Amino acid sequence: MAKRKVEESGGGEASWLNTFADLMNLLLCFFVLLFAMSTVDADKWDQLINSMQNSFSILSSGGNTVGEGMLIASGISQLELLDEYFKEDTNSSEAEEQEPMDEMESNQPDKEPAEELKEELQEAGLKESEEMAQQIEQELAKQQITEQVEIDVDAQFVKLTLNGALLFDSAQSQIREDALPLVDKLSMILEQYSDNLIYIEGHTDNVPISNAKYESNDLLSAYRAFAVKDYIIEVTALDAGRIRATGCGEYNPVADNSTPEGRARNRRVEIKIYNSYNSN
Numbered sequence: 001m002a003k004r005k006v007e008e009s010g011g012g013e014a015s016w017l018n019t020f021a022d023l024m025n026l027l028l029c030f031f032v033l034l035f036a037m038s039t040v041d042a043d044k045w046d047q048l049i050n051s052m053q054n055s056f057s058i059l060s061s062g063g064n065t066v067g068e069g070m071l072i073a074s075g076i077s078q079l080e081l082l083d084e085y086f087k088e089d090t091n092s093s094e095a096e097e098q099e100p101m102d103e104m105e106s107n108q109p110d111k112e113p114a115e116e117l118k119e120e121l122q123e124a125g126l127k128e129s130e131e132m133a134q135q136i137e138q139e140l141a142k143q144q145i146t147e148q149v150e151i152d153v154d155a156q157f158v159k160l161t162l163n164g165a166l167l168f169d170s171a172q173s174q175i176r177e178d179a180l181p182l183v184d185k186l187s188m189i190l191e192q193y194s195d196n197l198i199y200i201e202g203h204t205d206n207v208p209i210s211n212a213k214y215e216s217n218d219l220l221s222a223y224r225a226f227a228v229k230d231y232i233i234e235v236t237a238l239d240a241g242r243i244r245a246t247g248c249g250e251y252n253p254v255a256d257n258s259t260p261e262g263r264a265r266n267r268r269v270e271i272k273i274y275n276s277y278n279s280n
Helices: 014-036 043-054 082-107 111-143 176-191 217-235 262-264
Strands: 149-153 157-161 198-203 244-249 268-274
Touching: 082 149, 082 198, 111 149, 111 176, 157 176, 176 217, 176 268, 217 244, 217 268
Parallel strands: 198 244
Antiparallel strands: 149 157, 157 268, 198 268
């Protein structure tokens, strides 16, 4: 007897979907029941809100308002008396910044003491120069050369002026033989001021020089100044580094170049002995 084939069932939804849908419905009902049975404690809710406000407030000690303003924690941005709050804070900050500035200004030295110190130094320098001039006058008198040397003083130095005609021939830079004793006596006086700076300056009148050796009065005055310097170094023990020579030409006249007498005064050699305040 022949066996019959079992026919396969076809089509339709899977049976597990029905089971899954039923489970979801049961879970939904379960949570709805839980929510319906739960109650909210209003007091505990207020305590939670206040705790969060105290923790996140921008005011000191957990304050919630500015003056009579609204709660910061509520998110309200427009507060009453906000301008006054920030103005007070700004003014206090500016006051704190101003105090250090006032202290710095008070610590800065005044200009008046500096001017007073400058005047005191000038007075002290002038006093020393005058004392030096008195000593030099006494030495000049001992050496009997007072009439050949002029003395001037200021707050920086004592200036000894020698007539150029006594030291040099016209348009020449070599010291005359009859002037060497005068320079020797001056050198002995200068040797007493070995710690002081000594400047030797040569000066001429404004008559143009016509000499193949010296192209200008500037060059002639420089040669004369160096001639005096070299001779002083040769006959004394003075430090050459503290003696300086320069030519000033015709640009610092002391008399009128339009007269023979004035031009004679302008042809000169000046020896400046600086006081201790100006010798460093």
